[in-house]
Each structure stands twice: as structure tokens, then as C-alpha cells.
Amino acid sequence: MRDAWNDRLRQDYEKWLENNDPNKVECLSDDELRQLIMTELEYVSAMSVQEYVLYQKWCEIQRKYPTREVSTLFGQEQHLVESKQKHTIDKAKSMIWMPESPEDYLKLEPELILTDYNDWLLEQFQTIRTLCHTQRNHNNIGRNMYYLVVDKPTGKYLGVVTISSDFIDLTPRDNFIGWTREQRNGGMLLHTAIGSSILPTQPLGYNYVGGKLLALLCLSDEIQNTWKKRYGQTLVGVTTTSLYGSFSQYNNLRHWNKRGKTTGKVVFEPTRPTLYKIRDWVHKKDPVRYWELWFALNDKGQKYKRDHKFRMLGFVYSQLKIKNTESKHQRGIYFSHLYENTPEFLRQEITDDKLIPRFDTSTEYLVDLWKNKYASKRIKSLIGNDKVSNTSLFYDDLIYKSWDDTKEKYLEQVGR
Secondary structure, X not given: OXXXXXXXXXXXXXXXXXXXXXXXXXXXXXXXXXXXXXXXXXXXXXXXXXXXXXXXXXXXXXXXXXXXEEEEOOEEEEEEOOHHHHHHHHHHHHOEOOOOOHHHHHHXXXXXXXXXXXXXXXXXXXXXXXXXXXXXXXXXXXXXXXXXXEEOOOXXXXXXXXXXXXXXXXXXXXXXXXOOHHHHHOOHHHHEEEXXXXXXXOOHHHHHOHHHHHXXXXXXXXXXXXXXXXXXXXXXXXXXXXXXXXXXXXXXXXXXXXXXXXXXXXEOOOOHHHHHHHHHHHHHHOHHHHHHHHOOEOOOOOEXXXXXXXXXXXXXXXXXXXXXXXXXXXXXXXXXXXXXXXXXXXXXXXXXXXXXXXXXXXXXXXXXXXXXXXXXXXXXXXXXXXXXXXXXXXXXHHHOOOHHHHHHHHHHHOOO
């Protein structure tokens, strides 16, 4: 047991151990697991970042939407194992906003709908997030607020936004704020958040730079008020990162400021079946570490260890002497300080009653800014170059496609 554990953690571990005896766990040998991991990592490490992201998406959809072969009058067909999923997917797909004319964006009245307390809305959120976004859909540890962004008059979906607990360490952001580690980890980090998913549906994203609209809405009164009501802290800043290098929808976006780049690495992951085998191996070899990473909770009821999966992979790669598990890939870091004196507040030099708003955060202002400054310029340019898109990017066909077919159809569109 760990010397740093308190009595409650020791008791929790001993209770867990009663029903999770590592001696009863069957796992691969060191050599077997090493060979399995190496085979998978050698395959994905040859991919570009875009191809690897698409491969993870394909694996995710294949796992979340399993199919079975069914005999019909037209021969053998692949059908979803869970028939309810088809209804959910079809509904989400039918609700995506599609303009009838290029100027229809001017009629939009975007509205943020919090989905956390409504099972159907949350299901629609998860479907859009999974099937409209190239990046894999995974849950973040800590705080999460899940929003469907809809057109108020029609109810059509414009995208999804997830507001989550901010990164603990992000050097360019931290240098701008000037806070100490003690201030950040002592509670002030709870006054900032990250837009962990900022996803417009298509063709809103391509034709009208809809990602800029959603990024602006991350700064809105709706987000700030919900954060304050739910968690008790005043939200004074929002972080996000680009997906692919420095080129990003956040560049030159008013009220968002680029603060630098990440240290630049992507950790290659084995497939989900192999991850389960890795978990069994860690459970047997180091049950204390396994419990800390996957089951232990701190005194606030939150995960005892953050980034548990990557901590586990780092441990296993080290123990099995597996190298070449990372790819250099820097992302742009963007931070919007909502108040003129946000840094002073986060450095605990002032209290929240002294905060000075930096800009208008009403939804009306942010939507008008998007329409007049960004969307109008974009659609005029596309019309002039005859490049207006009339299609929605929806990955439901990946349920039935092979990886080779997926790559052939979608790889050029990744990061578009």
C-alpha cells in the first residue's frame, strides 16, 4: 500500500481487494502482451496524425455500433444489433440544419440546450458528437456540461459543445496568467474551463465557419451562468486547443487569443480489446497501481488519479520496454479571458466583485459578430469560387465500412 494514503483510502482498497483478488486474474505473459502491443503500435505509428485520428474514429464506431448479418429478400445484409440505435441515428441525421439558400444563415437564432438532465437530448448529443466529429468521443474526467446547439425557430441541430474541467498544466496559458502552481491547484483552476468539444454540423461548419460560432458561444452568459450555478465558481476564462497543428478555426477569432503551442505529442494507443488485456495484466502485476488508476476516489468523490488510461499505458510501456509510442504533434493553445483583470483574479490579487467584463458575452452579440464578421465573408468567398458544399458530414456509413473503404472515402476530409 502507498505511504501517502490516508485511512479512508486504505480501507477502500482493502474492501475492493476482497472481491478483486489479483491471484485469480488470468492475463497474458509479459512476452505475449509485449508482442501484441508492438504489433498494433507498429501498424498505427506509420500513419499520419490525420490517418490515425480517422482510424480511431473507425474503431470507435465499429465498437459502439455492432452489426450482425441478416437474411433478407435482397440477400445478406448488415443490421445494427441494437435496433434502437438506428432510430436514434436516423433522428439525429434528420435534424441537422441544411440551408435552402446561401443566405439562410442570416435567419439562424442559435440556442444552447443543456442536455445533462434529459436522456433523449443527451442521447442525441452523443450521437451527433460521435458521428459528426472525426475526433474520437471520450468522456473527460471531472466537470462536464454537454450542450446541443440548435436553431431556436426550427429546432435543427447546429452542433455540440462540451465545457469541461480545464487542463491542470498548460505552460503558455499559465505564463499569460502568471499564477503559481499552488494558486492553480489550490482552487483557482476551478474558475477556468476548456471547450473540449466545439463541433459544428456540416455544411454549417464548412460554408459558414460554424466552428467560430460555437467557439464564441463557449464564452456566453449561458455557459458562465450554468457554471456558476452548478459548481459555485465564477468562470473567468476558457481554454481550447486546435486539432491539427497551428492552422485552426480559432486563429484571428475575436475574443480568443493564441497563447502558444502544446509540447507536441500524440500517444499511440492499442485497440480496445488489447486495452482490456493490458488492464488485466496491470491488475495482476500491480494491483495497488491498478486500483489507484481505475477505482480510487479522492475525498471529494473525484478520480484519485487523472489521465488514468495514459498513466497505465506509460507504466506498461516502461515495464515491457516498449519504445516509439509517441508522435510529435503540436497543437495551438487558445485562451479567452472573459474579464480585463482575469489574470489578477486567478493570481488571487482581487476578488470576483472587482472583475471588469472584457466584452459583451450575450448570445445576441456573439451570434451577430459571427454572422457579420465571419459567416458573411466565408459564404461570399465560396459562392465566388463555386465551392459551396451541399452535403453533411455524417459518419454513420462507417458502421458498415471496412477500414480500407473508410480511408479511401474520408481521409482527405479529415481536418477540413
